[in-house]
Amino acid sequence: MAVRVIPVDPFDLVIFGGTGDLAQRKILPGLYRRFHAGQMPAEARIIGAARGDMDEEAYRAVVRESIATFVSANLCEAEIVDAFLAQVSYVTLEARGTGGWKELKGKLRNDVVQAFYFSVAPSLFADIAERLHKNGISRPDARIVVEKPFGRDLQTAQALNKELVSFFDEEQIYRIDHYLGKETVQNLMAVRFGNVLFEPLWNSQYVDHIQITVAETVGVGGRGSYYDKSGAMRDMVQNHLMQLLCLIAMEPPNRFDPDAVRDEKLKVIRALDPVEPSEIVRGQYRATASEPGYLDEVGDPNSRTESFIALRTHISNWRWNGTPFYLRTGKKLGTRLSEIVVHFKEPPHSIFGEDAGGSCNVLTIRLQPDEGMTLSVTIKEPGPGGMRLIDVPLDMSFAEALGPENAEMPDAYERLIMDVMRGNQTLFMRGDEVEAAWRWTDPLIQGWEARGERPKLYKQGGSGPEDAQMLLHRDGRRWRELDP
Ligand code: BG6
Numbered sequence: 001m002a003v004r005v006i007p008v009d010p011f012d013l014v015i016f017g018g019t020g021d022l023a024q025r026k027i028l029p030g031l032y033r034r035f036h037a038g039q040m041p042a043e044a045r046i047i048g049a050a051r052g053d054m055d056e057e058a059y060r061a062v063v064r065e066s067i068a069t070f071v072s073a074n075l076c077e078a079e080i081v082d083a084f085l086a087q088v089s090y091v092t093l094e095a096r097g098t099g100g101w102k103e104l105k106g107k108l109r110n111d112v113v114q115a116f117y118f119s120v121a122p123s124l125f126a127d128i129a130e131r132l133h134k135n136g137i138s139r140p141d142a143r144i145v146v147e148k149p150f151g152r153d154l155q156t157a158q159a160l161n162k163e164l165v166s167f168f169d170e171e172q173i174y175r176i177d178h179y180l181g182k183e184t185v186q187n188l189m190a191v192r193f194g195n196v197l198f199e200p201l202w203n204s205q206y207v208d209h210i211q212i213t214v215a216e217t218v219g220v221g222g223r224g225s226y227y228d229k230s231g232a233m234r235d236m237v238q239n240h241l242m243q244l245l246c247l248i249a250m251e252p253p254n255r256f257d258p259d260a261v262r263d264e265k266l267k268v269i270r271a272l273d274p275v276e277p278s279e280i281v282r283g284q285y286r287a288t289a290s291e292p293g294y295l296d297e298v299g300d301p302n303s304r305t306e307s308f309i310a311l312r313t314h315i316s317n318w319r320w321n322g323t324p325f326y327l328r329t330g331k332k333l334g335t336r337l338s339e340i341v342v343h344f345k346e347p348p349h350s351i352f353g354e355d356a357g358g359s360c361n362v363l364t365i366r367l368q369p370d371e372g373m374t375l376s377v378t379i380k381e382p383g384p385g386g387m388r389l390i391d392v393p394l395d396m397s398f399a400e401a402l403g404p405e406n407a408e409m410p411d412a413y414e415r416l417i418m419d420v421m422r423g424n425q426t427l428f429m430r431g432d433e434v435e436a437a438w439r440w441t442d443p444l445i446q447g448w449e450a451r452g453e454r455p456k457l458y459k460q461g462g463s464g465p466e467d468a469q470m471l472l473h474r475d476g477r478r479w480r481e482l483d484p
Pocket of ligand 1: 216235338
């Protein structure tokens with residue numbers, strides 16, 4: 001099954017922070033892969049903008065290096081890399097000054113899609129937006145792309161939204177949550193709304209509970225100074241896990257259209273119950289004989305920031321009344337795994353008797369690695385030993401099901417940048433969504449700060465603090481194991 005590639009219209013894409021980490025690791029390699037696949041047209045131009053004083057050749061060398069480092073060698077044919085680099089240029093720019101803006105204006109065309117990627121600290125968003133506007137650079141149909149963190153609480157997010165909307169309309173603003181660009185995250189919608197099988201059962205009458213896990217094996221590493229001011233709640237739950245929760249819980253939108261989808265997601269966030277302190281477990285990984293612990297990595301022995309969080313929440317609406325949603329995410333856990341597990345209820349009456357075995361159906365949607373789905377189904381245990389039941393998995397790996405030519409899924413950034421060029425905001429967060437997510441998150445953070453709580457220590461390479469297991473045990477349930 002060949003992948004269909006539909007080229008986007010020619011564009012000018014300006015990357016502010018064009019020499020930064022995100023540009024080099026994700027944006028530029030992603031654009032190159034889209035160029036290689038034939039989706040980025042030959043008439044497209046990429047303009048790196050940063051304060052570093054360098055000429056275009058020097059910038060092309062930076063881009064060449066980032067492609068060599070972050071794109072698989074089998075896609076790096078010399079003539080294709082050269083052709084891509086011929087579409088790349090650079091401008092030295094003062095985000096808070098006057099230098100470079102005229103040059104930037106001179107590089108832009110009037111008859112192509114115009115996009116500006118703010119791959120810079122959020123404190124620069126307003127300065128850049130204002131200069132784009134005042135210097136008559138951005139057109140009324142220009143698109144701007146902004147990255148998380150989008151605020152650190154409701155107040156800062158509102159301030160940021162206000163600054164941006166004073167220069168750009170909401171339809172021009174593309175707030176990236178890279179989880180929405182992941183293939184399987186979009187598949188959540190395809191699975192739910194493209195099949196008749198699941199939707200009739202997708203409610204509290206049939207679903208016992210839902211678990212959402214994003215487990216990482218990496219620690220905070222060199223990002224300690226950023227991370228320690230955020231913690232797992234701000235870094236992962238307020239955005240990535242919240243988006244997963246929305247897609248799994250929302251009502252069917254009437255169309256796959258940006259506002260129809262985002263309206264439904266917003267309703268989920270607004271229906272989230274406040275979370276009680278007893279429903280939240282926060283943790284910090286401790287040092288081992290050979291590995292530093294969280295406190296060593298952030299260089300603050302008194303830090304109370306969490307590198308792990310697990311919580312239970314409820315959605316107050318007709319569909320989900322009574323079904324708990326358990327969310328957890330953490331660093332330095334035993335396995336790198338992101339998945340959503342839907343536990344269905346037991347059949348209302350067992351005709352085989354209490355001792356026959358078998359339990360309930362469990363649908364596991366694996367986001368990474370090895371994207372796919374598993375449905376555990378109860379069947380008869382083979383053999384003549386009477387009617388005994390066992391659970392067996394119906395297991396589907398998307399890579400296997402779709403064939404080797406589709407095994408390498410596009411990176412989330414590639415897809416999202418192409419959506420910006422197509423002018424499709426479905427997979428981007430709307431301002432009101434971000435604010436609603438903070439409105440739910442803020443009291444939880446304020447609560448544990450006011451109580452002066454210290455996170456529980458947990459061992460590296462496991463499932464997080466013991467209390468996180470207890471959170472489910474108390475309800476007679478259990479998390480899926482994360483030990484390797
Ligand atoms: C980022 C967080 O948004 O997502 C990181 O800031 C985290 O802390 C990362 O490691 C996880 O993304 P992925 O795509 O590797 O699951």
